[in-house]
Amino acid sequence: MNTFTEENYLKAIFKYSTKTKEGVSTNVIADELNTKASSVTDMIKKLSDKKLVIYKKYKGVTLTEKGKKIALSIVRNHRLWEVFLVEKLNFKWDEVHDVAEELEHINSEKLTDQLEIFLDYPKYDPHGDPIPDKNGNFSHHKDVTLSDLSCNEKGIVVGVKEHSSSYLKYLESIDLLLGTEIKVNEVIEFDHTMNISINKKNINISHQASKNLIIKKT
Amino acid sequence: MNTFTEENYLKAIFKYSTKTKEGVSTNVIADELNTKASSVTDMIKKLSDKKLVIYKKYKGVTLTEKGKKIALSIVRNHRLWEVFLVEKLNFKWDEVHDVAEELEHINSEKLTDQLEIFLDYPKYDPHGDPIPDKNGNFSHHKDVTLSDLSCNEKGIVVGVKEHSSSYLKYLESIDLLLGTEIKVNEVIEFDHTMNISINKKNINISHQASKNLIIKKT
DNA sequence: TTTATTTTTTAGATTTATCTAAATTTATTT
DNA sequence: AAATAAATTTAGATAAATCTAAAAAATAAA
Ligand SMILES: [Mn+2]
Ligand SMILES: [Mn+2]
Ligand SMILES: [Mn+2]
Ligand SMILES: [Mn+2]
Numbered sequence: 241m242n243t244f245t246e247e248n249y250l251k252a253i254f255k256y257s258t259k260t261k262e263g264v265s266t267n268v269i270a271d272e273l274n275t276k277a278s279s280v281t282d283m284i285k286k287l288s289d290k291k292l293v294i295y296k297k298y299k300g301v302t303l304t305e306k307g308k309k310i311a312l313s314i315v316r317n318h319r320l321w322e323v324f325l326v327e328k329l330n331f332k333w334d335e336v337h338d339v340a341e342e343l344e345h346i347n348s349e350k351l352t353d354q355l356e357i358f359l360d361y362p363k364y365d366p367h368g369d370p371i372p373d374k375n376g377n378f379s380h381h382k383d384v385t386l387s388d389l390s391c392n393e394k395g396i397v398v399g400v401k402e403h404s405s406s407y408l409k410y411l412e413s414i415d416l417l418l419g420t421e422i423k424v425n426e427v428i429e430f431d432h433t434m435n436i437s438i439n440k441k442n443i444n445i446s447h448q449a450s451k452n453l454i455i456k457k458t
Numbered sequence: 459m460n461t462f463t464e465e466n467y468l469k470a471i472f473k474y475s476t477k478t479k480e481g482v483s484t485n486v487i488a489d490e491l492n493t494k495a496s497s498v499t500d501m502i503k504k505l506s507d508k509k510l511v512i513y514k515k516y517k518g519v520t521l522t523e524k525g526k527k528i529a530l531s532i533v534r535n536h537r538l539w540e541v542f543l544v545e546k547l548n549f550k551w552d553e554v555h556d557v558a559e560e561l562e563h564i565n566s567e568k569l570t571d572q573l574e575i576f577l578d579y580p581k582y583d584p585h586g587d588p589i590p591d592k593n594g595n596f597s598h599h600k601d602v603t604l605s606d607l608s609c610n611e612k613g614i615v616v617g618v619k620e621h622s623s624s625y626l627k628y629l630e631s632i633d634l635l636l637g638t639e640i641k642v643n644e645v646i647e648f649d650h651t652m653n654i655s656i657n658k659k660n661i662n663i664s665h666q667a668s669k670n671l672i673i674k675k676t
Numbered sequence: 677t678t679t680a681t682t683t684t685t686t687a688g689a690t691t692t693a694t695c696t697a698a699a700t701t702t703a704t705t706t
Numbered sequence: 707a708a709a710t711a712a713a714t715t716t717a718g719a720t721a722a723a724t725c726t727a728a729a730a731a732a733t734a735a736a
Contacts, residue, residue: 245723266684279724281685286722298684298731329572339566346560354547463693484714497694499715504692516701516714682733690725700715706708 242290244345247314248273249283250292253303254311263300312376313352318344319365319372320355326366327359333366333417334408367408368399368418368454386422387432387451394423399454407452415439422455460508462563465532466491467501468510471521472529481518530594531570536562537583537590538573544584545577551584552626585626586617586636586672604640605650605669612641617672625670633657640673 242250252272256264266284270277288295292307303311321343325331331339353374356362363379364370370378381398389395397420400407411417416438425442426435432447460468470490474482484502488495506513510525521529539561543549549557571592574580581597582588588596599616607613615638618625629635634656643660644653650665 243722267682275723276725277684278686278726282723325569328576329569331568331572335568339564339569342564343561346557348557350549350553351543351547351557354549358546461692485712493693494695495714496696496716500693678736680733680735683731685728685730687728688726690723692722692724693720694722695720696718698715698717701713703710703712705710 242292242310245283246287246290246292247310247345249280249287250303250307250311251314253293253301254308254315257302263294263296263302265300269301309376312372314344316372316376317346317352319369320352320359320362322365322367323359323362323371324355332408332412334405334412336366337403364399364418366418367403368397381454381456384455384457385451386424386434386436386445386453386455387447389422389424389455389457391424391427393457394421395455395457396421397453398456400452401454402452407449410449411453414443414445415441416445416453421458460510460528463501464505464508464510465528465563467498467505468521468525468529469532471511471519472526472533475521481512481514481520483518487519527594530590532562534590534594535564535570537587538570538577538580540583540585541577541580541589542573550626550630552623552630554584555621582617582636584636585621586615599672599674602673602675603669604642604652604654604663604671604673605665607640607642607673607675609642609645611675612639613673613675614639615671616674618670619672620670625667628667629671632661632663633659634663634671639676 249269252269253264255272256268266277266280269284270280273280284293284295284301287293287307288301291304292310293301293303295301318340321340322336325336325339326333356374362371368381370380372378384395385401386395386397397416397418399418400411416422420438423437424434425437428434432450434445434447434450435442436445467487470487471482473490474486484495484498487498487502491498502511502513502519505511505525506519509522510528511519511521513519536558539558540554543554543557544551574592580589586599588598590596602613603619604613604615615634615636617636618629634640638656641655642652643655646652650668652663652665652668653660654663
């Protein structure tokens with residue numbers, strides 16, 4: 241099949257092809273994978289030979305259907321494993337990513353499908369990211385963040401846009417987890433600091449923090 | 459850390475160092491890993507540089523404490539994952555090995571230890587092979603096989619010495635699983651075919667089959 | 677529309693794990 | 707003990723993934 245490296249390239253291209261309509265650029269991929277642009281060019285050629293991507297010199301790269309399918313299955317694996325680690329093995333939501341990065345490459349359809357059954361068909365991972373089903377379909381949250389809310393608006397936390405351990409730990413420390421109800425009490429005009437109510441407590445939260453919290457308005 | 463390849467070499471050396479007191483020979487390792495003797499020599503030198511094995515030219519190789527510790531942790535991972543696949547994900551005992559070969563290399567102490575807790579500290583894997591604990595200790599069955607039993611002796615199946623899919627499927631088809639009680643009715647002198655009782659049925663079993671069934675006498 | 681800057685590709689080198697074929701050492705027979 | 711066979715190591719080659727430095731193309735600025 242494909243090497244871990246190839247799979248990681250496909251995943252990276254998939255991640256950024258949802259964000260632009262153009263081909264994903266060499267530098268973006270290099271940055272995402274902590275490698276050099278020249279290495280990316282080499283690998284892209286290889287993936288192109290395998291008909292997993294469409295590549296035109298200097299024009300970036302897009303996934304073929306075949307490539308997209310593989311990328312989606314890696315993402316599916318990754319997110320299912322994250323659910324497993326949190327729900328069954330007592331991992332915290334800031335501890336799962338690195339292990340899932342490895343588990344996602346275990347290539348067994350039976351494993352993935354049975355894991356999905358075992359976890360009772362979860363729709364979202366511990367960070368609120370949607371889990372593609374067997375056919376690659378997935379729902380996704382509207383892109384509304386806490387920072388989009390105005391005074392007196394209410395919402396429920398459904399995801400995070402930033403996955404760093406420090407951010408996740410911070411949210412946990414103030415009891416701001418997925419499912420938490422939030423009401424906006426005040427927005428400081430100067431720096432957009434928000435005062436919000438959660439679990440009957442009032443706290444202040446920076447713009448940096450609020451703009452990375454995905455919210456469903458209620 | 460170590461590459462998958464290095465870990466597989468350590469595991470192979472561990473497997474055969476329990477079977478001889480001498481160093482494990484180059485050819486045995488090459489055979490176990492489906493590679494060439496010259497490749498083994500190369501890798502052994504690398505492992506020796508890393509102080510994971512002790513190597514003397516032409517004299518075979520033995521594990522250092524450090525190497526043994528790694529080998530044991532890979533075996534521990536492998537067998538815990540096999541239990542997981544059978545007990546939680548509905549895999550049959552002939553389907554788990556290849557997937558476990560990949561899962562065993564996921565390197566996270568927390569993952570392994572939590573998996574062990576989740577599975578409630580299993581002592582043996584689905585094939586009856588012992589699972590090392592966190593410190594590398596494990597019990598193991600006495601090396602008595604069905605073929606060692608004489609007429610009218612009884613025993614209980616506790617493991618298999620042969621792990622091929624065809625053998626495991628065969629055993630399952632005749633309901634000869636771990637935990638099954640066996641009584642020997644007759645042993646044909648000519649070819650050691652046995653007639654045995656299991657679950658109130660009488661069946662014949664070849665020497666080839668009986669010598670690979672590990673038994674605890676009762 | 678030149679010039680300068682950024683992005684991307686190419687050329688060539690390196691590292692890792694592998695292989696084949698030949699040389700060397702050890703073990704087994706005569 | 708010499709000859710033969712088997713096991714092991716060495717030498718040299720190859721393929722994959724990476725890197726640095728230089729060349730080429732595309733973009734942005736003057
Ligand atoms: Mn993740
Ligand atoms: Mn996630
Ligand atoms: Mn196994
Ligand atoms: Mn097993």
